[in-house]
Amino acid sequence: MAEDVETGMGGTNETTTPEEKEKAPWEKLSITMDKRADLAISLVVVLVGAFLLIASRDIRLGSVTDPITSRGIPEILGLFLVTGGMVRVIIRLLSWSQLPGHLVPEEGQEDEQGYPASWARAIGVIFASMLWAWLLKPLGFFIVTPLFLVATVWIMGDRSRVKIILYALIYTVTAWVIFGPLLGVRIPLGPLTALARSWGLIL
Secondary structure, eight states, X not given: OOEEEEOSSXXXXXXXXXXXXXXXXXXGSOEEEEHHHHHHHHHHHHHHHHHHHHHGGGSOOOSSOOSSOTTHHHHHHHHHHHHHHHHHHHHHHHXXXXXXXXXXXXXXXXXXXXXXXXXXXXXXXXXXXXXXXXXXXXHOHHHHHHHHHHHHHHHTTOOOHHHHHHHHHHHHHHHHHIIIIITOOOOOOGGGHHHHHHTTSOO
């Protein structure tokens, strides 16, 4: 026997049968993701991480004492990719037989109403990141990083000027204090190098 359920929008009624209530959660989802493609992508992530770990062995350590060393970032990133990729591979293999066929429920959530996902935003952030890396040495960390953060937050749709500027400044100073004075990483300061040296911020 069907039950009448009154919705909160418009007061219309819709019926829900006992069979629909007893459906497993995955039966109510959109089963369109190919588990083979998901496994292949996870393996590619593992291979990319392994490549970073191997390739980082050829990076010279340099003569300046550095707790992270010039190999630190690629090694950390490689380890993160290998670990994350292997977790995804194991999860996919363990759950392979839970559903028949090669399709499984889509992961994540649908786009928020009125705020759809945009490929332009993703491309914009990638382009801004490349521009940051290119301008870091000539302009310096204190100039290019706040501009990069303002640009990326604006690309993501935030238009609050005060919040954007405060976030950019606080993050820039905090990141420099952690990686500069505390960890001893040599960060390019560009035209502000002489001023920072005169203030005793760098050697």
